[in-house]
Every structure is written in C-alpha cells, then in structure tokens.
Amino acid sequence: MDERIRGLMLAHWRTPSVDVAVDHDQALRDAVGYLLRAQEQGQDDGLRSYHLIKGWGSSYPETTGYAIPTLLAAGAHLNWNEPKEAAKRAAEWLLSVQRPDGGWQGGRVGEERPSIVFNTAQVIRGMLAMHAHTGEAKYVESALRAGRWIASVQDGDGAWRASNFLGVARVYDTYVDAPLLHLAHVTGDKALGQAALRNLEWVLSQRHPNGWFANADNTTEHNARPITHTVAYTLDGLVECSMHTGDTRYREAALNAALELAELFLERGLLSGRYDRQWRGSEHLITTGCAQLAIIWSRLENEQHMREARDRMIVLLTDIQARSSVGPVVVKGAMPGSFPLWGRYEKFAFPNWGTKYLADALLCAQGQLPAF
Secondary structure, eight states, X not given: OOHHHHHHHHHTTSOXXXXXXXXXHHHHHHHXXXXXXXXXXXXXXXXXXXXXXXXEOOOOHHHHHHHHHHHHHHHHHXXXXXXXXXXXXHHHHHHHTOOTTSOOBSSSTTSOOOBOHHHHHHHHHHHHHHHHHHOOHHHHHXXXXXXXXXXXXXOTTSOOOTTSGGGOOOGGGXXXXXXXXXXXXXXXXXXXXXXXXXXXXXXXTTBOTTSOBSSOSSSSTTTTSOBHHHHHHHHHHHHHHHHHHOOHHHHHHHHHHHHHHHHHHHHHSSOOSEEOTTOOEESOEEHHHHHHHHHHHHHTTTSTTHHHHHHXXXXXXXXXXXXXXXXXXXXXXXXXXXXXXXXXXTTTEEOHHHHHHHHHHHHHHTTOOOOO
C-alpha cells in the first residue's frame, strides 16, 4: 500500500480534537484549493472527486452547479480571484451541457442519465449566482428554461417522481424549492414559486411529531433510516424557503430536527451517518451531512444550543480536514466522504460536495449567510 495512503488511514484512527482554535480562513483556503484541483483534473471545466484507489472521476454537473456560489463567495471573502475565475469556467461548461428539455443530467458525465429535477435545481443555484455576479442575461435565461422544465414535470400532489432519482418522491426536494423561489423572484415567473409552494405542502405532510421526516433517504432500501446528508438537504431547504417567503411554518418544521441533531451531537461529540424515526443512529459519521448541519445551525444560531453545536462541529470537521495533509497531495484540504474514511458513504473518496459544504460552513460561521 502507498505509504501516503497508509498514513491517511492511520490518521483516521485518532480521536478528533474538541478544544482547538480554528483558523477559519486557512481552512477555507485549503478547502477551495481542493475544489480548484477538482476542476483542473480533466477534459472539461466541471468538478470531479478523488478516490484513493480509482483516482479522479468524471465531472458531476449537479455539484459543479452548487459549487459556483461557494467559489464566488470564498473568492470575495478571501480577496482571491482564482475561485471566481473557476466559477465562471464552470458556469460556461454547464451552459454547454444543458439538455434540450432545459434540464441537466443526473450523475456524472459519461453515465448518460436523463435530466433529473434535483440535479437541475442545483445548477440553477449556480446560474443565479453567476447572473448576480456578472449581470449577464444568458445565465438567468438558462436558469429559467431549467425552472420551467422542473415545474412542467411536477406531479399533482406537489412531489416529483418520474423525473427524479429512482423515480420516487423525496422530502429533500425542499432543496429544489429554494432555488425555484429565488428564480421566481428574479424573473417574476409566479408559476415557479407556485410549484415550490405545492411541493412544500407535500413535504410538511411527511413530518412526524418528533421532527423526523419520512421519505428522506436517497435510496429505497434504507428509507427508514435516512442519511444525514439528505436529512440536511431537507432542513436547509426548509430554512431557505422560510427566508424566501417569510412563512415561518417551514422554519419551524426544520427546527425540531435541527435541535434534535444538535443535542445528539453535543452529547456524543459525533453524529451517526443515519437516523431512524426514533432518532436512533447507525453507521459512521458522514462529513457532508455534518457540514450541512453546521450551516443550518448557523442560520438558526439564535435558537438553543445551535451556535455551540455549529462551533464544535467546525472544530471536528477542520480536524478531520487536517488529516488529509498526510495523504496524497491532491487531497490536501478535502473532506473524506465518511469518518473514518472507510465508512459506507463515499468510502475512500473525497467528494467535491463535502468539501464545498465545509467551505460554506466556514463562511457561515463568519457571518456570510447568502442563500446558496
């Protein structure tokens, strides 16, 4: 085994630090450095992910899309032009691979998957951010085509099924609703906002009294115990939708679950990767979900325990991030999919989206709270 990989695996046996000072800007710069390398490693300007055995994969349109706001915000915060230039290249590439129906494919380039609602909505986030950054109409025009396609394939009860991953309805489409609401505001297309509101009503119907949501996983076989990554999509989407609409029901729907997870984290110092309807955990920690929860706790920091949970989570995540320095040079600054890195979620891999959410969490902790 490569000694750098052996060292990285050994580093993941250590207990994470809990009482160390965090250099937020350095951690942010390191995270963005990985995102820049993730763009540089192929034939196009999409973002890839690195696997310790397989190397760099192919570009992922969905995560490239929602990395654009992160690159722009980090570039502005750090007074660093390179991330902003990378965001521009990513946006141009996404324009070039937009489907005739207005959507973007699921999965990675080369997998030849159809347009998917969730993935398309994440590229809308990038298009809107680039439009705000440059003022160029082509980005909002692209986003509008995509948004209208999303609205056209919505089911009568407000959910999306046939044009979504696995053909099933999922509550984490709140993370579709938020960019639709933003797009409706920018363009004045009220139908887009109405589509988002219909979905939100369906999502609220899936909430249990203890704050847990049914239909929250990105599989069918483990839907009874969803991963924190998709749970966090659901909660963050609800909080963002409350910010866009002023409807406090969405924020309140997110609050119980966010508080439950904050208390579990503060009690144990770690979170499980999955939680069932009684909030019983299983599997190893998923760093992406934890970074997303830090963002949610930032948005809700005036609530009990939220700021403390956010700050402790950032200490944990940056401690895990620092371990990447003993591995291959290309993963410096990156987040592994799981902790330890042989956990089931993105095993032995460094998904670009996990590092994107760490960057967002670091920005949020310093008061940078844009709607991503």
